[in-house]
Amino acid sequence: MSDPIQMISALLNEIAGRADVEGSVEWYLRSNLIDYKRVLLRRTSSEEIEFATGALMRFCAEHLDASAPLYQDCAEVAEEGAKMAAQLKAAHP
Template sequence: MPDPIQSISTLLNKISSQADVEESAEWYLRSYLVDYKRTLLRKWSSQEIEFATGALMRFCAQSLDTDGALYRECAEIAEEGTKMGEQLKAAGR
């Protein structure tokens, strides 16, 4: 399974120059990804990860071209995060 933390870092680096354009989709996406990464690193509960994954995917579905590469990368990160949440749930968290 790919590491979602590394995938988020890679995507953050990829969008860094566009993310400096205030109120661009990448600008907002950076904020969502940073928050999501923080949530995954904390690993407090499967429910927290599930909530954060839903928020990330809602943003991506509403703000990005669903046929575009950026959307696909977000969806892959969310899928990796979901798997991490499922592992926590299996461990009783």
Template sequence: MPDPIQLISALLNRIAGQADVEESAEWYLRSNLIDYKRVLLRKSSAQEIEFATGALMRFCEQSLDNTAPLYRDCAEIAEEGAKVATHLKATGR
């Protein structure tokens, strides 16, 4: 299972230049990814991660071209984050 934190960090590095353009898709994505990374690092509850995963996917679906690599990267991160939530549920968190 790929580590979603590493996937987020790699994607943030790849979009760094474009994310500096205010109000670009990458600019908004950077903010969403940073927030999502914070939630994943806290691992406070499966429910919190599920909520954050849903929010990230809504952003990706509404703001990114679903045929573009950026969308696929975003979806992969959300999928791996959802696995973290599933694991937390299995351990009672």
């Protein structure tokens, strides 16, 4: 399993220049990724991570081209976050 926290950090670095344009897709994506990273770092509950994963994927599906690399990166982050939720759920049934 890849580390979703590191993946988010790398993706934030990748979009940094474009994310400074208020109202751009990258600007909104940065906000979503920062919120998602906070949830993953807290590891409060698997349900919270699952909810946040769903929210991130909805944003990506609604605002990004599914064939674009940015969408693929976003989906990979969400997939790793979902794995983290599953591990947390298994550890605390």
